[in-house]
Amino acid sequence: MTQQTSPDEVARIFDAEVRDAGDAPFEPSWNVAPTDPVTVVLQRDDGRAVERHRWGLVPPWAKAVKEGARNINARAEGIAESPTFRTSFRKRRCIIPADGFYEWQRTGGKRRQPWYLAPDTDDAVLALAGLWSVWKDPVSGVWVPSTTVITTDANDDLATLHDRMPVLLPQDAWAAWLDPEVQDQGLLLSFLRPAPDGVLEMHAVSTRVNDVRNDGPELIEALAEGDADDAGAGDRPAAEEPARSTGAGTGRRRAAQADTEGQGTLFD
DNA sequence: CCAGACGTTGTT
DNA sequence: GTCTGG
DNA sequence: CCAGACGTTGTT
DNA sequence: GTCTGG
DSSP states (O other), X not given: OBBOSXXXXXXHHTTOEEOOTTTSOOOOBSOOOTTSEEEEXXXXXXXXXXXXEEESOOOTTOSSGGGGGGGSEEESTTTTTOTTTHHHHHHOEEEEEEXXXXXXXXXXXXXXXXXXXXXXXXXXXXXXXXXXXXXXOTTTOOEEEEEEEEEEEOOTXXXXXOSEEEOBOOGGGHHHHHOTTOOOHHHHHHTOSOOOTXXXXXXXXXXXXXXXXXXXXXXGSOXXXXXXXXXXXXXXOOOSSOXXXXXXXXXXXXXXXXXXXXXXXXXX
């Protein structure tokens, strides 16, 4: 996924407060990879918080943090029963604010063609449905917050790329999803369905995104027409010093007003 | 009772 | 932590 | 998700 | 083929 929106901006959009920014400082990213820190929105006792969690849910019984790597996604089907996810589904739901996400298309050959998907409404932030947990490292005693992205069937827009997609929560579902007091599993599960068609724009991008060492706004640039099989940089080594764009105009978005309006229209 | 799993993706 | 398999 | 490793002994 | 790292 991509996360360019700053925690402060996310806090405005979701009516939350930034917490725990120190542990995993925010950097805009166009290539958020498993085990990387991700910005999440969740409900604490004293209000909504924007935090940074490790991507890949580490269950409480894990012996090592790496065990979370397998849990980067949680299938919506069975999420209420699975030992790894059910407690989080009942008590620790969150939203992962993403500017866009990637899907890899199997082309028949070995190469996987990445596509970038983002709201067709400029300035909207996607609200990916997620779960979170905390795990205490038995060796160091350090508490590690972690998160997972819930997936469901792909909608028709994505069907040619892949058969799954992240769950996108419409704005009118945010409050119930984040509220740990809400226990109506039927209601919660009803949110976990494919997004309506037409809310996402998609275009093929360079295979540079396939290497986690690459990052920067160039990763989401559309390939020229007919270049879908282009190697990009997938068969070349990643840059030794990957670009972290600090250029003007990146990592910023316009007023939250526009964001919330955009989001509000996504599922009308 | 203890040991071992606990997950998703995609491929065959 | 909790469930399943043996 | 994709990329990259997948191994030991011994030497510098 | 399968696992680990990011």
